[in-house]
Amino acid sequence: MSHRDDPRSEDGKKDQSTPARPPLPPRPTNLSFFQDNNSNRQATSSRPPTRAGLVSSATTALSTNDVNAYTRLGSVRKLRTVPSQLTSSPSMSKTASRTASDTADDSSIRSYGLASEQAQEESIFGDGLASRKNDAFGTDSGFISTHDMLEEADVPPEIDFEEEFEPVSDDIEQEEVAHEAWKAKKKHFLILSAAGKPIYTRHGSDAIISSYVGIIQTIISSYDSWNNQLRGFQAKDARFVILSQTNLFLVAISNLSESEAQLRSQLDALYTQILSTLTLPTLTHIFSVRPSTDLRRPLQGTEVLLSALADSFTRGSPSTLLSALESLRLRKSHRTVINNTMVKARVDELLYGLIVAGGRLVSVIRPKKHSLHPGDLHLIFNMLFEAEGIKAGGGESFIPICLPGFNKTGYLYMYVSFLDVGSESIRELGLDENIAKEDAVAIILLSANKESFEDLRSMKGYLVHELRKNGSMKVIHKAVQSGRPLPTDIVPGTALRHFLYKSKGNVQFFMPAFESQFSDMQSKRQLFSIYHALHASVHAKYAAVKVQHIVNSTCSALAWVTPMFELYCIASAGTSRNALAQNANKVVQYIQREEERIFLIGGAVF
Amino acid sequence: MAGRGPAGRPGAGGRFAQFKLVLLGESAVGKANQSSLVLRFVKDQFDDYRESTIGAAFLTQTVTLDENTTVKFEIWDTAGQERYKSLAPMYYRNAHCAVVVYDITQASSLDKAKSWVKELQRQANENIIIALAGNKKDIVDENPDKRAISTADAEAYAKEAGLLFFETSAKTANNVKELFTAIAKKLPLDQAGPRNLRANPRTGPLDLRPEATGQQGAGNCNC
Numbered sequence: 109m110s111h112r113d114d115p116r117s118e119d120g121k122k123d124q125s126t127p128a129r130p131p132l133p134p135r136p137t138n139l140s141f142f143q144d145n146n147s148n149r150q151a152t153s154s155r156p157p158t159r160a161g162l163v164s165s166a167t168t169a170l171s172t173n174d175v176n177a178y179t180r181l182g183s184v185r186k187l188r189t190v191p192s193q194l195t196s197s198p199s200m201s202k203t204a205s206r207t208a209s210d211t212a213d214d215s216s217i218r219s220y221g222l223a224s225e226q227a228q229e230e231s232i233f234g235d236g237l238a239s240r241k242n243d244a245f246g247t248d249s250g251f252i253s254t255h256d257m258l259e260e261a262d263v264p265p266e267i268d269f270e271e272e273f274e275p276v277s278d279d280i281e282q283e284e285v286a287h288e289a290w291k292a293k294k295k296h297f298l299i300l301s302a303a304g305k306p307i308y309t310r311h312g313s314d315a316i317i318s319s320y321v322g323i324i325q326t327i328i329s330s331y332d333s334w335n336n337q338l339r340g341f342q343a344k345d346a347r348f349v350i351l352s353q354t355n356l357f358l359v360a361i362s363n364l365s366e367s368e369a370q371l372r373s374q375l376d377a378l379y380t381q382i383l384s385t386l387t388l389p390t391l392t393h394i395f396s397v398r399p400s401t402d403l404r405r406p407l408q409g410t411e412v413l414l415s416a417l418a419d420s421f422t423r424g425s426p427s428t429l430l431s432a433l434e435s436l437r438l439r440k441s442h443r444t445v446i447n448n449t450m451v452k453a454r455v456d457e458l459l460y461g462l463i464v465a466g467g468r469l470v471s472v473i474r475p476k477k478h479s480l481h482p483g484d485l486h487l488i489f490n491m492l493f494e495a496e497g498i499k500a501g502g503g504e505s506f507i508p509i510c511l512p513g514f515n516k517t518g519y520l521y522m523y524v525s526f527l528d529v530g531s532e533s534i535r536e537l538g539l540d541e542n543i544a545k546e547d548a549v550a551i552i553l554l555s556a557n558k559e560s561f562e563d564l565r566s567m568k569g570y571l572v573h574e575l576r577k578n579g580s581m582k583v584i585h586k587a588v589q590s591g592r593p594l595p596t597d598i599v600p601g602t603a604l605r606h607f608l609y610k611s612k613g614n615v616q617f618f619m620p621a622f623e624s625q626f627s628d629m630q631s632k633r634q635l636f637s638i639y640h641a642l643h644a645s646v647h648a649k650y651a652a653v654k655v656q657h658i659v660n661s662t663c664s665a666l667a668w669v670t671p672m673f674e675l676y677c678i679a680s681a682g683t684s685r686n687a688l689a690q691n692a693n694k695v696v697q698y699i700q701r702e703e704e705r706i707f708l709i710g711g712a713v714f
Numbered sequence: 715m716a717g718r719g720p721a722g723r724p725g726a727g728g729r730f731a732q733f734k735l736v737l738l739g740e741s742a743v744g745k746a747n748q749s750s751l752v753l754r755f756v757k758d759q760f761d762d763y764r765e766s767t768i769g770a771a772f773l774t775q776t777v778t779l780d781e782n783t784t785v786k787f788e789i790w791d792t793a794g795q796e797r798y799k800s801l802a803p804m805y806y807r808n809a810h811c812a813v814v815v816y817d818i819t820q821a822s823s824l825d826k827a828k829s830w831v832k833e834l835q836r837q838a839n840e841n842i843i844i845a846l847a848g849n850k851k852d853i854v855d856e857n858p859d860k861r862a863i864s865t866a867d868a869e870a871y872a873k874e875a876g877l878l879f880f881e882t883s884a885k886t887a888n889n890v891k892e893l894f895t896a897i898a899k900k901l902p903l904d905q906a907g908p909r910n911l912r913a914n915p916r917t918g919p920l921d922l923r924p925e926a927t928g929q930q931g932a933g934n935c936n937c
Contacts, residue, residue: 405796406795406797408796409793491768503756503771503772506769507768507769509769558804559804565772
């Protein structure tokens with residue numbers, strides 16, 4: 109890694125004139141301001157194509173993003189040859205674009221529109237959207253060119269993940285070895301204070317990271333002193349993203365072909381975790397009193413939460429990628445019973461009540477006045493299901509937690525009880541009883557009152573009793589046991605290997621079970637790298653891409669975004685575009701049919 | 715040791731009492747010292763890599779003193795972290811007994827324990843029974859050089875402050891059962907009082923304001 113040389117890259121031009129060792133980011137991304145866009149673009153496209161799906165010259169979501177974020181000048185347009193086809197084609201009438209050679213594609217694309225109500229609903233959003241819709245669907249040329257262009261683009265390279273989560277030894281005598289091991293990690297998360305004190309690192313001891321932390325701090329603060337916040341840069345295959353928040357610098361370094369926006373949302377989640385531990389006023393106060401404070405002490409005990417989050421990102425987390433949660437599939441009537449039971453069991457002190465099974469949402473109740481922020485839910489899920497700490501604590505826990513979406517200045521109090529619903533009698537989980545994430549059922553009750561433990565506990569007692577009496581516990585257990593359906597259960601005979609479907613309105617996602625070919629960590633990460641690539645390409649700022657098709661030697665993949673949903677699907681190599689589109693359509697139909705079971709819609713209000 | 719949970723009620727004629735116990739102490743960096751003690755007591759397990767508690771954990775364990783006497787402990791295992799310090803009064807307010815844990819291999823941990831004892835004696839129940847537990851005896855047994863606090867010093871302090879005293883090892887279970895049994899024996903079993911703790915709602919509305927605001931730290935004034 110080339111931190112050492114980074115200071116020299118402070119200025120893009122200097123960067124080009126100074127041959128750095130080892131090779132430097134051709135251009136720190138946020139500098140595109142100062143640079144001729146032209147040279148900028150060329151620098152990017154000369155990059156090795158490892159960055160994947162997104163990649164290939166002109167659509168590189170990353171670079172269009174960067175460029176467009178600052179300028180939407182004609183010069184940029186000119187450079188984006190292929191995408192410009194995409195964006196300009198909507199001006200053509202539909203019929204005009206329907207050339208003979210396109211007919212096949214056209215029909216498959218049109219079938220989207222016909223098959224899904226959602227596509228029709230898009231037009232409700234008025235002309236602006238409607239024309240953008242044309243961008244996405246109406247223009248076969250967009251579809252085709254994207255495809256053609258990406259034909260030879262690699263999906264992310266083989267990832268050697270075996271050592272990723274191994275601890276870096278801090279044996280002083282083997283310093284070299286330790287540094288090598290540190291550098292070999294595919295992904296790093298570092299958190300430091302504005303004063304340059306290390307707060308958290310996923311890998312390596314203080315001794316190993318101290319020099320890197322120093323360099324990072326120097327780079328960041330030199331940009332800061334010019335009132336020009338450094339947001340990220342790229343060095344070879346490593347992408348650096350920096351999030352500056354309340355006297356903290358959070359840094360992600362990734363070799364896993366993730367986009368800046370994706371890494372940024374991961375850093376955001378880490379920052380939220382810190383906020384949830386300390387609250388914003390405390391965090392601000394700590395540093396205003398003494399800027400050189402070592403934040404590790406106030407954060408003590410939460411390293412495991414940060415690491416659990418970091419590792420889930422490294423492995424690939426659909427919920428973070430999509431910023432959505434997954435619900436347990438239940439009959440609508442069953443869910444209504446559970447919701448009503450919870451409302452009935454509620455005590456005055458209750459603010460929010462949740463039942464979560466196997467990391468999936470079963471039921472939510474909330475007061476009329478307060479909605480529950482998806483980011484907050486996400487935080488709770490991470491805390492309870494990604495980190496072992498609380499679950500392993502067994503029994504019942506009572507945890508002060510700040511939910512930044514609700515109120516970042518104070519704590520709420522969270523009562524958590526993990527249940528084992530599988531056995532004959534429902535009982536609380538014993539201490540350290542190892543129960544798979546998939547099987548754990550948690551009752552989560554939040555209150556603003558720190559004295560509410562006994563009340564919440566008695567509510568839980570009543571709730572569990574009632575849920576058992578009306579058979580809901582069995583229903584939940586059965587739903588957890590039956591797991592997620594396989595893609596072939598959803599669309600018989602499908603070539604789809606896996607997909608992610610996000611319902612934007614419900615802020616929830618749905619995915620099928622992982623087939624055996626994705627059972628190991630490595631192939632799962634590969635799968636997620638493709639998802640990341642698809643996601644990045646359809647989320648690039650100002651990119652009008654709404655349908656993206658990637659083909660490589662191992663798979664054929666499709667992303668499809670409408671105002672109602674996002675669908676990412678991956679099929680085995682050689683699957684034709686038509687087949688892929690038809691399958692995607694069937695998935696959408698299935699989900700629409702099952703919507704009220706798959707997603708928790710609304711939740712109960714009291 | 716009887717099974718866990720409230721199932722430990724003995725037959726008619728037996729004495730059954732339920733007590734609230736709070737565990738306090740400084741959380742050793744990274745690993746939980748006191749939590750491992752609870753884990754040993756409640757589940758008879760030990761985990762070298764156990765992380766410290768986040769928030770507070772609520773656990774129960776029943777101890778059978780003799781044929782007729784069963785004592786159920788409702789245990790609050792509080793996180794030792796400084797940021798939760800303001801929550802501590804909530805946990806020890808109605809506690810009948812407390813175990814204050816220190817680490818015999820770390821000199822500073824006894825000071826922290828002493829300050830907890832002082833706070834308990836000043837602010838908790840008047841009759842609270844406090845036990846001082848010097849944990850990690852196994853490390854010292856293996857390597858006496860690692861001892862940072864002598865038994866005599868700690869014992870003298872415990873005597874002076876009126877505390878039960880044990881050196882324990884959560885890892886080898888040494889003295890763990892003895893510690894909790896000694897506490898159970900010292901509890902006022904004959905008084906009917908604590909029998910049904912939860913059924914007695916606290917009298918009068920508690921004024922939570924000062925604590926609630928103090929809890930958010932000085933940052934509150936920034937809003």
